[in-house]
Amino acid sequence: MSHVVLVPTARPTFMTDAARERADAARALLEELGAEVVGPHDLVMTADDVEGAARGLGLDADLVVNVCASFSDATPALRLYAGLGRPVLLWSFREPGPVGDRLWLNSLCGANLFGHALVRAGAEVRWLHGDPGEPAVREALRKALAGQLPPRAELPREDPANRRERAGAAEVRRLLAGLRGARVGAVGDAPAGFTPSEYDPQLLDTLFGITVDRIDVEDAFDRVRAVGDEDRDRELDAACTAQPSLRKLDQEQTGRHAAVTSALRTWSTEGRHAALAVRCWPEFPTQLGVCPCSSLSRLADAGTPTACERDVLGAVTMLLLEALGSGTNYLVDTVDLDAPRNVVRLWHCGSAATSLAADPDSATQAVHCNRKIGVAGNFPLRTGPVVMARLTEDPDPANPAGLRLLLAAGESLPEPNRFQGNTAAVRLETPADDFVQGLVTGGFPHHTVVAWTDVRPQLRTAADLLSIPVVEW
Structure with missing residues (x-):
């Protein structure tokens, strides 16, 4: 037995x-x-x-x-x-x-x-x-x-004799140079047990010239509490004009939402932050009485990439994709596998830019799916071809860059919003069960970045220039 x-x-x-x-x-x-x-x-x-x-x-x-x-x-x-x-x-x-x-x-x-x-x-x-x-x-x-465990994933390696398409090195080198000097604003520490949200600041500086400007959650809360009525009301009016469904929510919570948006925007502007990574829970809902998801969405719609769960490397991946021409993108979890259809569902709880909605004019704002307080988006994501990418640490000590790059691609299919928040059903170009097995057994983060412009040639060249190995399904 x-x-x-x-x-x-x-x-x-x-x-x-x-x-x-x-x-x-x-x-x-x-x-x-x-x-x-x-x-x-x-x-x-x-x-x-x-x-x-x-x-x-x-x-x-x-x-x-x-x-x-x-x-x-x-x-x-x-x-x-x-x-x-x-x-x-x-x-x-x-x-x-x-x-x-x-x-x-x-x-x-x-x-x-x-x-x-x-x-x-x-x-x-x-x-x-x-x-x-x-x-x-x-x-x-x-x-x-009987002793036969499911296998570990064989991580795909590019065949040097059949190299995938690359972009021009000179142009990509120029685009990478544009990242040098960029600053990521980070609110708080990584949530407990969220290892993908840990990062090496020296590595980011060496590879990309990116630095991280950090404040404590309490410092962020002080900034929220210091937002004046006029600034809060101005932001709330603008948000309700852009997202009329906000008017149906609890006014006290939408007021806090507006104050959070205003405070984060001001801090980001003062700090010249190219992206934000925010410890969005537990303190925001439990101590401030608001979820910051829709605030992150508002900032993303205004052109600042935002990552939840204080995922700095996720934010850097978003910046890299944008620098290479992806346009607005989104940090997501892989939460569902439909292997017969070769589909994975990508999701997060409501911080997507409304410009990424399948129908931006009906991008509803609602209460957070878990916390049941405001404010978070609740709409399906855009359809069409997508790319998934993620910079993450490499467990191989022989890798001098210290990072590896995950890449995959597929098509976001039209379907109702499967899970409350923001969901995309993506039919992958590779077997979906192999991809998810690779995520889990290959030690990749639960966060990837999804974009609707194919910048894989640019990403491959960027990885070549930075000596970052690519794992591409």
């Missing part, structure tokens, strides 16, 4: 009843397949829960499974598995909620974040996606219990 340690991780801001139901079904399936399953029976959501799970994580297990019952930051992954010395199987579930509702679980994104943190820490992960009742999931677990 196989001995399995199963740990079901989750976060209380998601649908814990649905998460618990699927975690219980996962345990039952493993037992039905003949395994002796140990580990926490309830969802692991607190620091005490994690410590309890760590006490039961013996090295004699035949298989270690982390059920990503809902999204969680990577703190449990690092505590439980960074020093395990063996692969951990990350199991993510499909999204159960109806079209247009919030993400109930965000399980796939949680597995992606766990994978990034663990690979970055030198650990190895494998990935399984699907619900316990699916035949393919049953078969994959049967093989895993």
Whole structure:
């Protein structure tokens, strides 16, 4: 009989009843397949829960499974598995909620974040996606219990004899030179367990000549509180003219939204920031009583790229794409996989520029999908050809640049807004399940940048000039 340690991780801001139901079904399936399953029976959501799970994580297990019952930051992954010395199987579930509702679980994104943190820490992960009742999931677990874990992704490498299209080196060198001296405004620290939001300032300066201007969240709040009534009302009037649906929301919350927008705009102007990366939670909703998503959208519509969750490298990726001609772009999570259609769904909770909406004239503003307070966008993203890109640290110590560049492409398809916030259904040019497996087991961030202009030739040349390896699906 196989001995399995199963740990079901989750976060209380998601649908814990649905998460618990699927975690219980996962345990039952493993037992039905003949395994002796140990580990926490309830969802692991607190620091005490994690410590309890760590006490039961013996090295004699035949298989270690982390059920990503809902999204969680990577703190449990690092505590439980960074020093395990063996692969951990990350199991993510499909999204159960109806079209247009919030993400109930965000399980796939949680597995992606766990994978990034663990690979970055030198650990190895494998990935399984699907619900316990699916035949393919049953078969994959049967093989895993027999010692055949799902494979790690083979990251694509360019064939030197068949190089993909490049842009002219002189022109790209000129465009890269335009980034030197750029400043990114960063509000606060990286959220706990969000390893993609950590960055090396020296690396950014060396490669791109970009520096980071940081303030604490409380300093940002002081700036918001100092916004005068006249400035707040002027911004609110302008926002309501551009986005009339704001008038239907709680006036106190939209007033705070206007003050946040005004404060961030003033700080960004004073600091000559080319982009912003903002720690958008938990303090904004819990202490200030507002979500800054629509404020970030307003700034993006005015030409300043904005990244949530204080993702500085994400903001730098946005700046790089814009410098190379992408136009306005958006930082997204990969949250859903429809392998038969070769589709991934890209999403974030409502900070997209309204110019990126499928129909900008009906780009609705609403309450935040998780926090249920204002203000966040709620509209599907533009259709048409897209490029996905991401600069991230390279776990290969032999890489002198220290960064690698992820690239993929596809087509954003017309469909109703699948998840509350901003969603795009992208049919990839490469097998979608291979791409997501690469994200998780290859240790790539849960954040990528999506753009609607194909700047892959320019990005490849930029990577050549900077000696940054490209991983392109």
